Amino acid sequence: MDRIEERQGLLSALPLSVLMVLIFVAPLIVVAVFSIMPPRVFDVLHMPSFENYRIFFTQGYYRSLGWALGMAAMATVTLFVICYPLAYAMAKIFKKFTLIITIAVVVTLFVSENIRLFGWVLTLMKGGLISGYLRTYAGIDIDGWLYNVPVIVFGLVYVYFPFMLFPLVQGISMVPEEVRQAASDLGASRTRIFFEIDLPLAMPGIVVGSLLTFVLAAGAMAESKLLGGQAVIVMADEIEAAFTFGQNWSLGSALAMILILIIGSLAFFALSRVDLDGIMGRRG
Amino acid sequence: MAPPVVLRLENVTKRFGLFTALHDINLDIYDGEFLTIVGPSGSGKTTMIRLLVGMDEPSEGLIYLDGKVINRVPANKRPTCMVFQSLALFPHRTVGQNIEFPLKIRGVDERRRRARANELLDLLHLPRDYYGKGVMQCSGGERQRVALARALAFDPEILFFDEPLSALDYRLRKALEKELKQLHRQTGKTFVYITHSLEEAMVMSDRIAIMRTGSIAQVGTRRNLCQPEKPLRRRIHGRGQPVRCRGPGRRAVSGARRGYVGQRRPSRYRRRRARHLDGAAGIRPFPDSRGCRRLRSQRPDG
Known part of the structure; x- marks a missing residue:
């Protein structure tokens, strides 16, 4: 009886499993195989070579990786600092107003990311909205704020704001109010409660929000292209260039594999360091 | 002192x-x-x-x-x-x-x-x-x-x-x-x-x-509260005549538990009226097999 059920279960899961393999695993395998092909080949019937990985180190591609990871980290930290107070208020203080903020943030996602970024370009460019007003009404002439690293980080913060905010709200709302009150009753100051109670108990939300924003920001390129004007070249830019202008699929694949491996390892490391079950009290 | x-x-x-x-x-x-x-x-x-x-x-x-x-x-x-x-x-x-x-x-x-x-x-x-x-x-x-x-x-x-x-x-x-x-x-x-x-x-x-x-x-000691005078105390203790506590503590507890200690069981009319008043005050009585009433909180499974 059990065997029949087991077989039926496997059979039922088969179509979806095949679909998952085709959609997620197969492209990754193709990229992995291409990454060990010699440069500038368009099929996989060649002797494997690690030339592309050597190029990554010798031709300075690691700098692009550094910029991508560095700016993603900066955006994640900035987002955490900005979002935590707002998420706390949404989870614990605001009542009906929380819904209004949620709708306001979600509505921005209805507009394409590129269009929103172009909006910022028009606002921040020389002779744009801000510098135009400043010149007309204050007599201050400025060059605009575009084409530098801070503005790229600003773009990442702006675009990935909801991806940090909502997991944080969820995480903070999981902290029972009575536990905070008990800590206060036992003599803990607000700062102590924040570090001893709020942060550890909201950790699932913090980890999910931080991972989402970091992973998405590390692979983003619209911000560096539109707001940064390629003041710095990020890894995603390099991958795109290798696949398109460079017509070097194997180099693009190698760069993509390096990015995937690094981000995957960081995510795995972060998740393994945080004992989510322990925090939730599911395990002692 | x-x-x-x-x-x-x-x-x-x-x-x-x-x-x-x-x-x-x-x-x-x-x-x-x-x-x-x-x-x-x-x-x-x-x-x-x-x-x-x-x-x-x-x-x-x-x-x-x-x-x-x-x-x-x-x-x-x-x-x-x-x-x-x-x-x-x-x-x-x-x-x-x-x-x-x-x-x-x-x-x-x-x-x-x-x-x-x-x-x-x-x-x-x-x-x-x-x-x-x-x-x-x-x-x-x-x-x-x-x-x-x-x-x-x-x-x-x-x-x-x-x-x-x-x-x-x-x-x-x-x-x-x-x-x-x-x-x-x-x-x-x-x-x-x-x-x-x-x-x-x-x-x-x-x-x-x-x-x-x-x-x-x-406000009072257990002994004071064994002598209900006002309706509230009577509702909490059980209806009927005041309970006479000779010793402190032990007798009072048993008296409160049983509902009618050292007294006659009230008439059916008085019991029904007591239930009605309790209901109005938000106190839910619990009749046991002998017809005595206890507060819900005093039920063994309460």
């Missing part, structure tokens, strides 16, 4: 918007006593305890602790501590870390913290190897003891309890009531206990304050 007053409430009123949760409360709590505040749901017990521990401020009136007004002193600056109804243990910490928390806040070094935690584990009959056990892995009764140990580690002047036994089964509740009373004797601290169960109050307390719709209807 009566022991000194440690906590005094003087004309304390608490309003939430237009709703008055507490109205003109006057109460003295004596040093080292076990005072129980008893009353039905919505009578303002929890609001009062929140004012006493500093989680809320009274709208009017004064609260004195050792002769000083403490209305605006926040919870973390008061020498009082509360055991919550939900216990409010820190789920991400072990039993030992929970107990040590107030000591850690005070900057006590690790060795002394550990020693004190072990002392408290012994006092509350918890095995010492529970020190490293996850608090959420403990049973209901064990968690209860951990919450008590944590509160005692704080070494408060007054220990408040907000219905901490209400979620436990009858047998465990009985055992913990006994332990709590014993703990009170051992520590000599002032205990203020909130409950909706008169039986719990009778078993444990030195004095009992009965609350009704935001005010204190009556």
Whole structure:
């Protein structure tokens, strides 16, 4: 009886499993195989070579990786600092107003990311909205704020704001109010409660929000292209260039594999360091 | 000579918007006593305890602790501590870390913290190897003891309890009531206990304050309360003639449990009328096989 059920279960899961393999695993395998092909080949019937990985180190591609990871980290930290107070208020203080903020943030996602970024370009460019007003009404002439690293980080913060905010709200709302009150009753100051109670108990939300924003920001390129004007070249830019202008699929694949491996390892490391079950009290 | 007053409430009123949760409360709590505040749901017990521990401020009136007004002193600056109804243990910490928390806040070094935690584990009959056990892995009764140990580690002047036994089964509740009373004797601290169960109050307390719709209807020892004169006391004790208590404590408890002690069973009309009045006052009677009534909280499965 059990065997029949087991077989039926496997059979039922088969179509979806095949679909998952085709959609997620197969492209990754193709990229992995291409990454060990010699440069500038368009099929996989060649002797494997690690030339592309050597190029990554010798031709300075690691700098692009550094910029991508560095700016993603900066955006994640900035987002955490900005979002935590707002998420706390949404989870614990605001009542009906929380819904209004949620709708306001979600509505921005209805507009394409590129269009929103172009909006910022028009606002921040020389002779744009801000510098135009400043010149007309204050007599201050400025060059605009575009084409530098801070503005790229600003773009990442702006675009990935909801991806940090909502997991944080969820995480903070999981902290029972009575536990905070008990800590206060036992003599803990607000700062102590924040570090001893709020942060550890909201950790699932913090980890999910931080991972989402970091992973998405590390692979983003619209911000560096539109707001940064390629003041710095990020890894995603390099991958795109290798696949398109460079017509070097194997180099693009190698760069993509390096990015995937690094981000995957960081995510795995972060998740393994945080004992989510322990925090939730599911395990002692 | 009566022991000194440690906590005094003087004309304390608490309003939430237009709703008055507490109205003109006057109460003295004596040093080292076990005072129980008893009353039905919505009578303002929890609001009062929140004012006493500093989680809320009274709208009017004064609260004195050792002769000083403490209305605006926040919870973390008061020498009082509360055991919550939900216990409010820190789920991400072990039993030992929970107990040590107030000591850690005070900057006590690790060795002394550990020693004190072990002392408290012994006092509350918890095995010492529970020190490293996850608090959420403990049973209901064990968690209860951990919450008590944590509160005692704080070494408060007054220990408040907000219905901490209400979620436990009858047998465990009985055992913990006994332990709590014993703990009170051992520590000599002032205990203020909130409950909706008169039986719990009778078993444990030195004095009992009965609350009704935001005010204190009556305060007295167990013996005083055995002589009901006003309708409220009669409704809580059971209807009929006043119960005569010869000795303190024991007789009173059994009297309250049975409903009609040392008296004739009232007529059918009077019993029906009593049920009607109880229903109107929000007290739900529970007829047992002999037709006697008990409060719901006194039911074994209650």
